[in-house]
Amino acid sequence: MNYWLLKSEPSVFSIDALAAAPRKTTHWEGVRNFQVRNMLRDDFKKGDLGFFYHSSCAEPGIAGIVEVVRTGYPDASAWDSRSEYYDAKSTENKPLWYCVDVKLVRRTKQIITLDMLRMHAETQLKSMLLLRRGNRLSVTPVDESHWKFVLSLE
């Protein structure tokens, strides 16, 4: 079983929006980066857990925990010409982009902020991809040791 960190801008899709969604589940759609696509398509397994991370906002940090409930399948938003995620290079016969479904397990007791994580960037969270300079991937794998340590910060 794998652990992940999924970034979302709360102004676009927040933990509140996920909590309010039917079955507290959402399509993790709109990924248009090949590295991330490959992870969604090939590496996400049912039952994997992920941190739901708020990015590009006043208080960046981990807001909740999600579970993978459906593994990679073609992202239909790519062939919807009305979608902001439309991509003419992807078709139903030859899908280019993939998504997964995730379900909210629970909110964290408070936002585990980027600042809190950074305090351990040279010790327990050394090599955590989120904290690596220049990292911009919207989905990153999380080591089990990092996962457990982050939760101990709650």
Place this chain on the structure above:
DNA sequence: GCCAACGTTGGC
């Protein structure tokens, strides 16, 4: 296959 230009991410 190289690499400059361009676009995007995301913290600040």
Place this chain on the structure above:
DNA sequence: GCCAACGTTGGC
């Protein structure tokens, strides 16, 4: 709004 970082594109 700035800008560092880096992925993508496209001419050659």
